[in-house]
Amino acid sequence: MSEIRTLALACKDAAQAMFALDTETKRKLLHDMAAALEEQRDTILTANARDLQQAAARGIQGAMLDRLRLDEARLAGIAKAVREIAALPDPVGLVTRRDTLPNGLEVERVRIPLGVIAMIYEARPNVTADAAALCLMAGNAVILRGGSEALHSNVAIASALHAALEKHDIPTAAVTLIEDLRRETMVELLQLSDVIDLAIPRGGEGLIRFVAEHARVPVIKHYKGVCHLYVDATADESLALNLLVDGKTSRPGVCNALETLLVHRDVAPSFLPKAVQALQERGVELRGCERSRALVDGMRPATDDDYAAEFLDLILAVRVVDDLGMAIGHIQRFGSDHTEVIATRDDQAARRFMQAIRSAVVMVNASSRFSDGGELGLGAEIGISTTRLHAYGPMGAEALTVERFIVRGDGQVRHPQSRL
Numbered sequence: 001m002s003e004i005r006t007l008a009l010a011c012k013d014a015a016q017a018m019f020a021l022d023t024e025t026k027r028k029l030l031h032d033m034a035a036a037l038e039e040q041r042d043t044i045l046t047a048n049a050r051d052l053q054q055a056a057a058r059g060i061q062g063a064m065l066d067r068l069r070l071d072e073a074r075l076a077g078i079a080k081a082v083r084e085i086a087a088l089p090d091p092v093g094l095v096t097r098r099d100t101l102p103n104g105l106e107v108e109r110v111r112i113p114l115g116v117i118a119m120i121y122e123a124r125p126n127v128t129a130d131a132a133a134l135c136l137m138a139g140n141a142v143i144l145r146g147g148s149e150a151l152h153s154n155v156a157i158a159s160a161l162h163a164a165l166e167k168h169d170i171p172t173a174a175v176t177l178i179e180d181l182r183r184e185t186m187v188e189l190l191q192l193s194d195v196i197d198l199a200i201p202r203g204g205e206g207l208i209r210f211v212a213e214h215a216r217v218p219v220i221k222h223y224k225g226v227c228h229l230y231v232d233a234t235a236d237e238s239l240a241l242n243l244l245v246d247g248k249t250s251r252p253g254v255c256n257a258l259e260t261l262l263v264h265r266d267v268a269p270s271f272l273p274k275a276v277q278a279l280q281e282r283g284v285e286l287r288g289c290e291r292s293r294a295l296v297d298g299m300r301p302a303t304d305d306d307y308a309a310e311f312l313d314l315i316l317a318v319r320v321v322d323d324l325g326m327a328i329g330h331i332q333r334f335g336s337d338h339t340e341v342i343a344t345r346d347d348q349a350a351r352r353f354m355q356a357i358r359s360a361v362v363m364v365n366a367s368s369r370f371s372d373g374g375e376l377g378l379g380a381e382i383g384i385s386t387t388r389l390h391a392y393g394p395m396g397a398e399a400l401t402v403e404r405f406i407v408r409g410d411g412q413v414r415h416p417q418s419r420l
Contacts, residue, residue: 065123092111230343249279
């Protein structure tokens with residue numbers, strides 16, 4: 001038996017132990033995990049500094065390096081997120097529907113854990129704690145396969161989580177970190193269809209396509225976040241400008257950052273000059289259509305590739321549109337089903353935008369940066385699904401469960417003539 005299969009089977013056994021835990025025990029476990037992260041802060045930050053040094057030596061920079069970096073504030077945020085997950089309603093055992101049929105059968109739909117989750121991610125060590133906490137709160141076990149850039153950070157974080165598991169006499173295999181990062185090992189993991197119940201890749205488009213192409217287990221996909229802000233003819237321009245600056249510049253290397261600005265032609269002459277000035281003051285490179293470039297200086301010509309791009313950097317594509325319909329058409333062509341924003345004071349326009357756009361998250365007069373599980377009340381997220389399966393959008397603990405049927409009867413049979 002291969003090492004990866006041995007690890008996966010141990011994780012599957014641990015999933016049975018997690019399924020048996022009551023809510024209060026899971027809450028105490030997560031609080032102890034948060035405390036362990038804080039107690040081992042120096043060890044974790046030292047490990048992260050080693051990862052950062054090695055990443056810089058390999059030429060990694062920009063958004064990838066920012067995703068890798070931990071400091072005291074970010075580590076405190078990770079511990080806080082684990083505690084917030086502990087405070088969430090327990091989805092396991094939740095009765096989502098109850099009916100009594102004409103034949104007297106009582107039918108319930110009840111949430112249960114998925115089982116074993118394989119989490120495959122790149123240079124974001126916070127995912128190690130977030131994914132573990134969400135999976136455990138939902139009664140699952142998790143196999144974590146992070147990127148080589150964050151190996152030392154992930155090992156240090158997993159060690160802290162294991163300390164809490166041991167304190168509660170729960171098998172540490174419930175949080176299994178894969179340290180063999182060869183591609184062939186990942187492929188073997190993705191083909192364990194008798195052990196793994198769901199794979200969730202989180203990272204660049206290349207990683208997600210690789211996982212989807214090689215997996216024999218179900219995969220929740222999130223290829224990229226090409227997020228748009230559409231400034232409608234009736235928009236409050238000050239409000240729209242704040243949404244733009246926050247969405248593009250607060251943290252450009254994340255999937256909920258804005259990548260394209262669409263502006264109604266009626267407000268473009270007044271809005272675009274202010275927008276360009278605010279963005280250029282913050283170092284944003286602009287790539288615009290002919291109409292937008294005619295209104296302001298300092299834009300490079302935009303191509304279709306720019307409109308389809310997830311820049312993950314201080315770069316923004318710009319286009320002036322004739323109306324709401326043209327904005328919707330642009331998003332339908334170039335969007336990635338992640339997050340779209342409309343700035344408008346017209347309720348009818350907002351409703352039409354929400355009805356026409358199928359993306360996982362649609363914002364009305366709110367920043368795209370709120371498209372995040374922690375910000376939307378999930379405590380944290382294990383990923384953002386742009387795959388229309390059992391979960392769509394930011395995925396919290398409830399999205400790591402499924403419904404089953406519980407049927408209670410009093411001797412009913414389907415064919416009365418079959419009775420003895």
